[in-house]
Amino acid sequence: MKDELTEFYNIFTDTKKDIESFMAMLDPVINHANDDHERLYYHHIYEEEEQRLSRLAEMIPLIETFQAGKGGDFVPSNNTFNRLLQELNLEKFGLHNFVEHLDLALFQFKDAERQAKLSEMRSANHKSYQFVKEKLAGINARFDTGYTDPHAHHDEHGDHLDHQAHAAPAAKAPIQKTKRSFTVGSLISK
C-alpha cells in the first residue's frame, strides 16, 4: 500500500496542475462566449473541474498523512483509511471525467497550441486513470470494501475510453480527419 500511495500522490498532484491549466484555457472561452448556451457549456465543465480541484485539495494532504505514517493502519476498521479509500474511488471517476472533458475540448479547440497541450494532458491523465482503476480494483478486493463499480458494465469489452478518437493519436487517423462537428441544435427533431 505504501508504494501505491507514492504513485497516487504523484498522480493527483500532477492532475491538479493539469486541472489548473485546463481551467485557465476555458476561462477566456467562457468570457468571450457567443451566447448563453456556449457560456453554460464551458462554465459547466469549468465548475465540475473546480469541484474536483477542491476535493483534491483535501485528499492530497490525506495521502500525505498516510505517507508520514500518521493515518493509522491500512485496515477497514480504521475510519480514516476508509475515508481515503472512498475518496480514491471517487477521484478515479474524477480522472475518467477529466479525460472526457479533454476529449471534448480536443474536438473543439483546433489550433496547434491547444491541441498539443490537450493531447499531452489527455495522454497523461488517461494513463493515470488506468493505473488508479487497476490498483483500486486490487485494493477494494483485498480489503473487501464491498465497492461496486458503476461503470463496470461499460468495460466488459475493454475500457471505452480507449475507443475515443484521441486515445492514441499516433496509431489512429490524424485528428484533422475528424472534420465533422455536430451542431448542438442538430438533435431537435429526434
Place this chain on the structure above:
Amino acid sequence: MKDELTEFYNIFTDTKKDIESFMAMLDPVINHANDDHERLYYHHIYEEEEQRLSRLAEMIPLIETFQAGKGGDFVPSNNTFNRLLQELNLEKFGLHNFVEHLDLALFQFKDAERQAKLSEMRSANHKSYQFVKEKLAGINARFDTGYTDPHAHHDEHGDHLDHQAHAAPAAKAPIQKTKRSFTVGSLISK
C-alpha cells in the same frame, strides 16, 4: 436534524427517479448519434449521472439508517455522521450539476414533450438544490465541519443558476426565442 433528514430523503429519492428518466431520454440519442463527438458528448453526461445514481444508491440507505435512529448521534465524533455530511456535501454538487445538464438538454431537445419533461425536472431539482445548499450551510456551521464551498465565490451576487435562460420560464422570454445554437466547431479559431 430529524426534520432535515426527512426532506433530504424525499429530495434524493425524487432526484434518483429524475436521473433515471433523464438517462432514458439520453439513451436513444447516444445510440443514434451522428458522429463520435456527439456520441461522446451525450455519453459523458450519461455517465456522470450514472455515477451519481450509484452514489445515491449508497447514500439513501445511510439517511434511512439515521431516520431509524440507528446511525448514532449527530455529533462530529461519530464517524458515520461525518460520512453522511461528506456525502450530502458532495450530492449538493450532484444536484447543481444535474440542473446544468438539464439546462444544456433544454437548449438541445426542442420538441414539446421533452421540453415539458425537462422543464419540470429542472424546476424541481433547482428547488431541491437551493434547499440542500441552504440547509447544509446551516448544518456545516452548526457542526463546525470546516467545510469550504468551492462555488462560494460564484454565488457572491446570488446563485448563478438563477440566471440561466430556463431558471424561471414563466417570468422570462419564452424558450422558443433562444433560437441560436452554437456549433461545437465554432470556437476553432479562438
